[in-house]
Amino acid sequence: MKAFSIQQPWGSLICAGIKDVENRKWALKATPLTVLIHVGAKRHKIDEDTMPLIWANPIEDAQTMGIIGKINDMPTSAIIGVATIDRCEEENFSIWAQDGPGAEYKWVMRDVKLFKEPILNVKGKLGIFEIPEITPDNLPECVNVQPIQRDGKHLTIPVARELFNLIQDGESDTLNFNLSDLNQPLFATKTLNPKPTESVTLVCGDESIDANVTHYAIEPVLDKKGEVITYTDAFDRDYKWYRVVIRIE
Incomplete structure (x- = not known):
């Protein structure tokens, strides 16, 4: 190939x-x-x-x-x-x-x-x-990238092993995601838009954790002056920085 x-x-x-x-x-x-x-x-x-x-x-x-x-x-x-x-x-x-x-x-x-x-x-x-020794017929196994999924008031969210273990051991109860137009198409983060959310399933490989949601909000990220942080791309388009904060029990 x-x-x-x-x-x-x-x-x-x-x-x-x-x-x-x-x-x-x-x-x-x-x-x-x-x-x-x-x-x-x-x-x-x-x-x-x-x-x-x-x-x-x-x-x-x-x-x-x-x-x-x-x-x-x-x-x-x-x-x-x-x-x-x-x-x-x-x-x-x-x-x-x-x-x-x-x-x-x-x-x-x-x-x-x-x-x-x-x-x-x-x-x-x-x-x-x-690279002649690799062909479309002998490609290695690929990662199956799972998006965030919403079913009514329930979210299914894939999480990294380190975070999964912290939540499983009771050392963390919070997930944070950045929200703006720039990342919505990537991993179905559009499903994180403000809607009533009562429960989540956190998935890591073959393991999962079911939990109730105690706090679900989209919050602006503020600078030291209390203003929403904005940033630009190479074409001078402005983005405001918001975070989705999910707390579970």
Whole structure:
């Protein structure tokens, strides 16, 4: 199969369905094109604690749901997933689209899949390259990304192992999700919009916890002056930062 190489964390973010555009300085000859996603040995120098909120918020939600782990724990020098480059555009308004040198073309992704176990110790190459030993017929098992689901006043929410264990052991009773137009399409977070919610099922692998909801609210995130925090994307679109706060018993 064909492949292209990218630094972490962008590779895992693409395969997990978070980052829907890859910025490149060169155009593809033909699309759609199904490719393996290879991640190189070097990581992009970005700190998840200081990155722009426009990116940090959907990443945080994906980590809460157990879709991805911490950026520093993401594999390198590996084949981690597969995606289809649907089209190549010079203009795109995804929150992940950038302008300037090195971002002249936007590769728009679809049908992305993250492998459960990466294929390690694989060297990448420049451009689109071939990995003949991997074919569509022998792809590794992929992660089944489950969205948040609502059934009336009940929510089913996938959560990461660490958070699941804290709740199971009684050390935590709260879930937080960021809410804005930018992350609603990603993991069905639109289901978190204000509606009467009485109960939840938290799912982690084959385990689950059923709980009653004691508090369910959408609250603005305020700065030190008591004003709602706003942030912008590369196209100067403004977003107000709200959080869904769910407390359970």
